[in-house]
Amino acid sequence: MAEERRVVGNLLALAVLAYLTQGPMHPYELGRTLQHNGDARSIKYRHASLYMVVDQLTRAGLVEPTESVKDGARPERTVYALTEAGRVELTAWLRDLLGRPHHEHPQFVAALSLVAALPPDDVVELLGHRLDGLAEQRSEIESVIAQAAGAGVPALFLVEEEYRLAVLDAEVVFCRRFRERIIDPTTGWRAAWTHDPATAVVEVTR
Amino acid sequence: MAEERRVVGNLLALAVLAYLTQGPMHPYELGRTLQHNGDARSIKYRHASLYMVVDQLTRAGLVEPTESVKDGARPERTVYALTEAGRVELTAWLRDLLGRPHHEHPQFVAALSLVAALPPDDVVELLGHRLDGLAEQRSEIESVIAQAAGAGVPALFLVEEEYRLAVLDAEVVFCRRFRERIIDPTTGWRAAWTHDPATAVVEVTR
DNA sequence: TCTATCATGTAACCAGTTACATGATTTT
DNA sequence: AAAATCATGTAACTGGTTACATGATAGA
Numbered sequence: 001m002a003e004e005r006r007v008v009g010n011l012l013a014l015a016v017l018a019y020l021t022q023g024p025m026h027p028y029e030l031g032r033t034l035q036h037n038g039d040a041r042s043i044k045y046r047h048a049s050l051y052m053v054v055d056q057l058t059r060a061g062l063v064e065p066t067e068s069v070k071d072g073a074r075p076e077r078t079v080y081a082l083t084e085a086g087r088v089e090l091t092a093w094l095r096d097l098l099g100r101p102h103h104e105h106p107q108f109v110a111a112l113s114l115v116a117a118l119p120p121d122d123v124v125e126l127l128g129h130r131l132d133g134l135a136e137q138r139s140e141i142e143s144v145i146a147q148a149a150g151a152g153v154p155a156l157f158l159v160e161e162e163y164r165l166a167v168l169d170a171e172v173v174f175c176r177r178f179r180e181r182i183i184d185p186t187t188g189w190r191a192a193w194t195h196d197p198a199t200a201v202v203e204v205t206r
Numbered sequence: 207m208a209e210e211r212r213v214v215g216n217l218l219a220l221a222v223l224a225y226l227t228q229g230p231m232h233p234y235e236l237g238r239t240l241q242h243n244g245d246a247r248s249i250k251y252r253h254a255s256l257y258m259v260v261d262q263l264t265r266a267g268l269v270e271p272t273e274s275v276k277d278g279a280r281p282e283r284t285v286y287a288l289t290e291a292g293r294v295e296l297t298a299w300l301r302d303l304l305g306r307p308h309h310e311h312p313q314f315v316a317a318l319s320l321v322a323a324l325p326p327d328d329v330v331e332l333l334g335h336r337l338d339g340l341a342e343q344r345s346e347i348e349s350v351i352a353q354a355a356g357a358g359v360p361a362l363f364l365v366e367e368e369y370r371l372a373v374l375d376a377e378v379v380f381c382r383r384f385r386e387r388i389i390d391p392t393t394g395w396r397a398a399w400t401h402d403p404a405t406a407v408v409e410v411t412r
Numbered sequence: 413t414c415t416a417t418c419a420t421g422t423a424a425c426c427a428g429t430t431a432c433a434t435g436a437t438t439t440t
Numbered sequence: 441a442a443a444a445t446c447a448t449g450t451a452a453c454t455g456g457t458t459a460c461a462t463g464a465t466a467g468a
Binding site: 011014015018021038039041042043044090091094095097098099100101102104105106107108109110111112113114115116117118122123126127129130133134137154155156157159160162163164166167169170171173174178187188189191192193 | 312
């Protein structure tokens, strides 16, 4: 039940498959939809990556070129359609991503695992800055939600943003608590921070 | 204040810089430390990537080869040391990662943004499975913490795991609520789920 | 009409991964 | 002493990014 390796792993491909359920499109249109539609906030999008991904999908038989349309004086564009295999892959992939958590490596976690390399007072200060940044992010997300809701988008299509808010709030709580624990002398955290080169950073016996 | 592009971007490099503050090491030893020390849970680690990263760091002048040691009958190993520039980069990088939040693209967010491509009943079921998986992850993390704490590792060196727990708990709450909102007929979520091909998946006017 | 920006794509480069290689040590 | 595993590294491949190219439309 585990570890099905995707033929095409890039998440842009997932969006492409999903969009193509609505009918054939050419790559540029896919990119535009992704941006205009806000999904570029959730899926890393680089214009050139799209062509690569579409090519990979074609080679994997999940998508196929249908026609080349010459629209006005524009350069000719190839239009792609979802194949049956593509439709199958789309739902399998989505089910996998939703149905069980996958291990990932956010940058902040990496930083936390090496935080002892900085002096504790600096960390306290930096956590303060991060809390400001988080507050800013939060209000950005709120305004994205408000704006979209105002434009009549059903809440279902904003559920990623709600998830982001949830995670963000948890991070705020964590940062506050972390800061307190560094300051509080009874926790012994400052003691663990001895910049004795023999033990700092790397806790070898772990 | 924003957007400083790191000469070497791979987070493995951050760990290398941090470890080398403890004194010169050869790549293999760095890898061993990373694993044994548990930081491989936080930083994606592939044995071959280490050599690449060390090479990049060398070219960037953040690290330099010191000596080649022939230890017993083992193949000769090159030992690397941190340069002054490396020390500077280490703290700048760490400060940046801690001091402000960076935009990332977790897989689950991508999946959520396309969730309307699956039928609602399936999503309810899948969220149930995910909740099980999250519970499992949670107990794994707890046991990592317990074991390390039992071995005398100060809590400071486990702070990433606590962060993970915080985020994980937030995700649990989110999933439960999401599930409820799909089921609850008064939210109108099911209505937005009309599999009318004209509006499904892509909410164009957003 | 000159310039800026949009539309559409290609190509070259670099990073990261998988797979291979080989001598040393340990287990059976 | 054969088999397995550890220690240590190289090489080849592929995916993704940045940078380049070029015709079309629109604004000044």
